[in-house]
Amino acid sequence: GIQVEQSPPDLILQEGANSTLRCNFSDSVNNLQWFHQNPWGQLINLFYIPSGTKQNGRLSATTVATERYSLLYISSSQTTDSGVYFCAVAGGGGSEKLVFGKGTKLTVNP
Amino acid sequence: DGGITQSPKYLFRKEGQNVTLSCEQNLNHDAMYWYRQDPGQGLRLIYYSQIVNDFQKGDIAEGYSVSREKKESFPLTVTSAQKNPTAFYLCASSRHALTSNQPQHFGDGTRLSIL
Numbered sequence: 127g128i129q130v131e132q133s134p135p136d137l138i139l140q141e142g143a144n145s146t147l148r149c150n151f152s153d154s155v156n157n158l159q160w161f162h163q164n165p166w167g168q169l170i171n172l173f174y175i176p177s178g179t180k181q182n183g184r185l186s187a188t189t190v191a192t193e194r195y196s197l198l199y200i201s202s203s204q205t206t207d208s209g210v211y212f213c214a215v216a217g218g219g220g221s222e223k224l225v226f227g228k229g230t231k232l233t234v235n236p
Numbered sequence: 237d238g239g240i241t242q243s244p245k246y247l248f249r250k251e252g253q254n255v256t257l258s259c260e261q262n263l264n265h266d267a268m269y270w271y272r273q274d275p276g277q278g279l280r281l282i283y284y285s286q287i288v289n290d291f292q293k294g295d296i297a298e299g300y301s302v303s304r305e306k307k308e309s310f311p312l313t314v315t316s317a318q319k320n321p322t323a324f325y326l327c328a329s330s331r332h333a334l335t336s337n338q339p340q341h342f343g344d345g346t347r348l349s350i351l
Contacts, residue, residue: 156337157337167347168344169279169326169342174339176337212279214340223281223294224281226280228276
């Protein structure tokens with residue numbers, strides 16, 4: 127099945143810094159989502175982005191489907207950005223299964 | 237407000253006991269999903285349902301059972317056959333199945349522990 131790798135596994139930033147999180151996947155996809163899991167376990171849908179670029183406030187994401195990767199940009203980070211960021215994909219071969227990466231744990235220090 | 241409600245937030249299971257986790261959505265979504273998350277790991281798919289009265293096994297279905305008698309409800313039973321049930325369980329839904337390129341939305345989860 128499709129494989130998803132996220133990097134880096136851990137990231138520590140000072141408040142105000144910018145960061146880029148990466149998601150590589152092993153096959154063509156028809157669904158790609160970025161999620162933020164907060165310290166209470168809630169999984170928040172950030173972007174639905176199987177291709178192209180989207181922006182939402184300080185966050186933006188780009189997926190280059192032909193090269194099988196997606197990037198999540200966080201600008202001017204805040205302590206509330208801390209948590210785990212997951213990338214999840216579903217294959218383009220008609221698969222109904224959303225496959226998750228292991229996540230990037232982000233810690234933003236004041 | 238529209239959303240996905242999971243209950244209870246915390247659940248404790250005794251040895252040999254079956255327990256049922258509730259998941260209700262008022263988004264009028266056709267597809268619903270159950271995931272398991274272990275500490276420091278991503279989510280793994282247990283079961284999913286694309287339509288009422290139909291469901292399919294995911295990657296780790298052994299020791300679990302589901303039903304989909306109503307569009308809004310997709311309860312998950314953790315049976316005594318699941319020998320390592322301690323985990324965080326998340327329910328999700330999407331307007332249609334993933335083959336229709338629909339995003340998934342998640343409930344707040346249930347933490348299950350063994351007494």
